[in-house]
Amino acid sequence: MIKPILTLLLMALATGFIQRPEAWSQEINSYTHDEWTTDDGLPQNTILSVIQSHSGYIWLGTYEGLVRYNGTSFTVFDSRNTPALTNHAIISLLETTDSTIWIGTRSGLFSLKNQEIGLPDFSQRTQGRFIRSLAMGQDNELWVGTDNGLLQIRNGNVKEYRLSDGLISETITALTTGPDGSVWIGTPLGLIRLSDGQFFTYGLREGLPSLYIRSLVTDQNQTVWVGTSNGLARIIDREIEKAPPGLAPENPVITSLMSDREGGLWIGTDEGVYRFNAGLQSSFTTADGLSSNRVRSLFQDREGTMWVGTNVGLNTLRRGRFTVLTSAKGLSDDYTRTVYEAPDGWVWIGTSSGLNAWNPADNKIRQQFQGLPVTEVLSVASDEQGQLWVGTAGKGLYKGRAGVFSPVVYSSDQNGSVIRALLPSSNGGMWIGSTRGLYHYRNGQVSLFTNRNGTSNNFILSLAYEASGALLVGTSNGLNRLNPDGQIDMIRLPGGGLMSNVFSIYPEADSLVWIGTDAGLYLLKAEKVFRITTREGLFDDVAFQILDDAQGNLWMTCNKGIYSVSRQQLLDLVDGRRKSVESQAYGKTDGLKTSQCNGSSQPAGWRTRDGRLLFPTARGMAILNPAEKPTINTTPPPVVLESILSYNLPMAVSQRVELSPGIKRFEFQFAVLSFIEPEKVQCRYRLFGYDDDWIDARNLRQATYTNLPPGRYRFQVIAANNDGYWNDDGASVDLYVEPLFYQTSWFWIILVGFFGLLLTGGHFYRISSLKNSERRLAVLVNERTRDIVAEKQRSDEARESLREKSDALQVALTRLQQTQFQLIQNEKMASLGQLTAGLAHELNNPMNYILSALVPLKRDFDLLTSLVNDARQLPIPGLADALHLHDYDEILKEIPVLLSGIQDGAKRTEAIVSGFRRFARPEEDTPKKTSIADCFETTLSVIGGRLSPSVLIVKDFKPVPLVDCFPGQINQVIFNLISNAEDAMPHGGLLTLSISPKDENTVQFSVADTGEGIPEESVKKIFEPFYSTRQVGKGSGLGLFVVYGIVNAHHGTISVESSPGEGSCFSVTLPVRMQ
Template identity: 30%
Template structure:
């Protein structure tokens, strides 16, 4: 082996074993390289709450049609990007048991499924073919290049099944080290490798079992095999090894780590799943680890998959975990932000980006985050606003310490309530070219000049003294945004209030952005976007009536590709600038919207506003948005990369008059078939909720019909004839799929629609009229019955809405009781631990009595939000009633549940509620119990007793009911 090659592998081993090798890298790269750091991936999880039948994911596969398949102990789940379809033991599947252990997609693109009781099934073109079961758990299957099927079992050795279905078996007496076979591989030479619980062997051309020379690969379980670059990678209980020849000594690539699965990604990247250490990645001499500390649902990795869009899927004992590229990336405290609650961002002429948050001020330069220390002038260092002076200096407005000017990272000026400012809360700063500075505070706007200061408040004509935005337009006017509207100061010093009452009573003005080419100043308000014509002083509106999905918008940014990016509490909107101008000019009535949120890479869809600027365009063309969970970045140019992907399209169901029909072949529909529905799916997983569809029914439609994101097309009262249904899919801005999904069908005519029968009708007109009327009445009655059924279904859907608490958005008591019953039964069935916590907001009545019920409601909503953010994906939260909350922690030991609850208690205790009341502090008391030897009623009673014990002992405490002598506080 070349010396350089050896050195690279030794470096991998050193990094894997070194302390901290599993830590998440702290550096973001402004220019993403070909091998991004693990924390640059967008991470998401799916589990039983999302529709999986079981959280243990034993197998993963993607078939040629684009579907993703998940194998669990409760059946097979097929995923289309939006929902799962479950296949279990049934005549359709032929499975003898629901437990699925392994998948294998062979070179013919057929899917093999095997597992409990020796069940063996092949899925080919959507049809399930079952083979005689072996009566023992199957761990792996492999169809080799000679069409021979190899079957690895848990206790009955190695089977070989030929095309005729004849089987041969190898046992220990035949040289197999163990009856337990874990892994199979056919290498490039056609040699079959077999990993057992007692070492690695291979079969020679005569199908005789041969041992490898290395003692390292003997007498150890071999769980995973992979051939890469003329080497055999062997994952064992002792680590990962590379073997160049059966008689050679292996090279250790990852020592003392039990390896369960291997996945290559190109020539330079290897993903390594482990039995209990999470996920490793080796790339170009660097080894990184990702485990439950970085969001992996469980450290036991059972399966790995690289899909056709380069997403990494990880099957664990806690659900499936996904690493993928996303339009947005987010910086949080994990990467070095002072705080996750970001209020303002500024792109500076020095090429850096400055980020102000509730914890301080950060600078992002050359891919590195650093922190600027304001402790000498700001105790809390909570930054609300940022601006750049004409001299390049940095101005930072704070929440409680006034305004700071920095030059070369040093404070050169500090203005506060005792020094020229009316208040210390500064939400907007506007330095002017003449050296003067406008400062927007909670008690008015002040203009600081060398000749003196001038204060503008309600007495001087401002709609409100609470200032949130300041902007100097290209015609030198100063626009002042407040909590009650907008005022404009002319170059001559005249202050005029803009009348916004005719625009849905717009009140709050959060931000300004000028489109100089169009001569417009865009104002983000609590009723949508307002376009102020700088030449005519006219105002136009783009609000709900024009297609905006909600009212309150914070900051507009115009990117370099001709789109607006607008931040809001419910995500980031992307609008077409040309469409917006056409609406303003009266040439268009509706604007197309793209809404981005958590599924697109944002840690939180809740952007922040009320301070300037809440979003900005950086010099590299990226758009940065301040959010409640870090600062999010999107590179609009990169959206083309996602648009270039074309999702495969499939028709999933053909429904005729409520009855589902098989999809294969040409369908002959019975005369009178009235309602024909096609349900389809674009099998893309990068932006699955944003896939667009178009359909064409040849024989009926004259051109393609754009369906937007709708996933079904319905036709009624089609005339008899032959039809061809075509559907295509695309990501926004991308090409339509070339391989359309096509369904052909013929709608047979009624007897009276046939030519011969129509001739007969000429002689039997009277009778025919009677029959036609009678048929029509019958058809109407059937339609009425169908409509009644539809109304009943819709009524049922409305009843489902009653399961959510209207104030907090959490599950309500009814939904929680059902979930508790289900989880308790499941824990009893599988002998797992279920923990229940009851949480109560301490002294909540004082909040209602002293501060108002409105403040109390806001407190409950924020408590609920913190609980949601800090709890795990498998936990279920609900509002139990009043100020009480309940939380279910399935598959969780009492100790782990106590750690979760204690973290929640501490997070609630540290909540910043100063915007509601300056001295408001909220704590919670928690009673925690588990289902150990308890029935359901005792479980609730124990948790309730523990809660009251926590209150008796002084509140702000966690009490464990099952261990009454232990408390945490």
């Protein structure tokens, strides 16, 4: 019954349980890995069961409830939000073909259908039982394994199997079904097959490694795999075979099993997860990043991602484009610095903890080498004799063969020198790039090139030969060319500068040279240098290494990952045929353990003879086969409309949603159920009937609308997966926004009818009212006629009164002008201030009376005019003759003219009085900060009316600080000086008024004329009392004396500059602050 174990061993050897050369590319510890725990939203870390529903959600069973995952967030269902779910421990999950999710708990079976969780119709047969396992048989038949027997459920009918029916134990630990309708049943006491109503038992005698069956699965070849507490077995043709030796750990506890679409078998144990496929086995454990080695559940979703539930969280594994060689596979350290393929096919890898030799043929790695210290290796190269040269970080230079090395003395003082680049020379020597310059070593002879010889810098980072044979030397500050004749040239940028940190140099056969720096990618073409940066589309400005994949792309590394660019796009950009390039970036989602690549070493990347690309990173050596086309995710992502919120309150989601009247804001929340690189998922939505075009949701999974007009709409959301495959149908819902009562058609119909009735009734009422008014009008005509005659008499009296007031106002205005003239001529300015202030006060009262009386007078006149005009429309006998007799129309024309004249005169008088009041303001007890420019303007407003039109005024007012003074007195000073200047120019001239700062504490202002000037003998006496240059009787001789006194009282000075016939200039200086 049991097939010989030897057959399996021979098969294992034939298929290569000892890994084939390409085996490393299929190992799951090179897969991309993600994990989630309670820190990310899980209610509890033990993942007992995982499934994907028909809608696309991932469902998880935990000890603290049922969990739904949509790619961005977890939603937990428990008794707190789902009262029907009375038990939180979700042990098993299964979705049947009718889209019902069956939920097995510690205390019964529940179902989830149409978004509702509840008890099935047969719940009385399942409640209270520990539901350990679930399986689907033929015709949507449900098998339920409990701790108290096996249940078969078909079309709602329950059939129960107990010990009396042939079970060897009523505790059912695992279930699986076969295509022939048989059911395999795992128990703590052995395995059972139920076929055609008969039970067949399998135990240790039949070949089971243990009686305790923990998991069962049927693969695509119809092989039944049996996981026990002591290893794995399989059943072929209903006979048990033990798993081949070396498959999974020896005698492991098999906790879960899963068969993937590629024919691989996934094995969950207490020591990690394993995968067995085509004779190859690999594992993924906590050493590789698994959240826990105790695996509880396994599941593969539609996109091929493997979900691994453990005791300490949820994990996903999927094959990335890159595989990574790490310390877990034998490297001395994950921090790799340089990689080089020797002519014999061995790949030499320098790490921070020594040199490693990797043989891709058998995937073996060697770490220890005689004579070579365990230190950081930065550069590796082979010479023409086949010797391997190794440069270290401060520990010297070594060369050797067959794993035996010896130090190379290339300098008398080489301690601490870091060797970052090695390159064999054409004469059998070796170029050595160090931090102290460029060395050439050949048969013990050493030459040194430094900045003294013409290199731009001694810190050597990279070396390469041009097609011409010249040596290109990259430094931390510039690229140099060492010509065969020993001449060194610096390759400069178009502006004359130098490149910084030349990490890598890649010469092509056609004399093009690509140069990687920390400031962009450069191209040296026909002695011209072109620069390409992120502004032109590069993923990053750093290029530690440049590799050509022989497929038209250049690959570069940086601190943020690995990226590739089309070589032709780069050349087209340089030649001006395109404005930008497209970069493809790769990181952790593509299989890298870290995005950080390493540079400042040579080589910092390598293309092997079979075309693979090798890249040193901070967590292992990344390996890529560019000829191997990446797996494209062609599964359009399911799109689910999860909820509709109105003012943050959820609404029921159905095919048609109605919004109550008055809802101003609501939002749609949706999910895109693609779990491969969900950050690359694209999403668009549109509200048909409102949005003109599709709206990019970016990284949001909601759409908010406000103030939608009433009407019918359709909301649709579509999405594309990480590789751009769109689900153009997406999810949609019809939306009806109900109108408010006043937005409905019936409201407007009723409203129009109401207004129609209202207008009709109003019309008849108006006719009736007009007839009644006509009757009353005859009675009122006589009364109105008498009122009009009386009002005419009052109008005549008012007109006469207005004429009298106008005459009085004209007399007052004339007197006011005469008084103003007399006051201006008065040299005694002190009396002028008091007189002007009193006069302004006395004039202000009657002016207020006149102005206030004009308002009611005009109103009465308008009322009278309206009354007469209304009366004219009535058939009043004799009214027209009476109006004509008294020249009523002429009166109507005359009175507005009189009123306007009175108002204009009153306002003019009010302005003059206001000017007087400002000019002759009463002085305060203390000086106040005053603008000298305001004093000039106030004085000009008073005196401006008397200045001759032939006098041209020029103002030169510069910004000065406010001055402590008595403004009324300063007004008097300016008034006297302007008056004197005008008198000096009887035939007109130029009057210049100036203000300027003399220094930071003094302000100066002046009044200058172009008049007759003052004789020299008079200038000395000009400020004396009773001295005047005018004719006798034309002046008192006190004006400038008063001015002098005011200026002196303000601690200022006054001076005059004058010559006969050339005019005069009076200048006053005042301190900003009075002491």
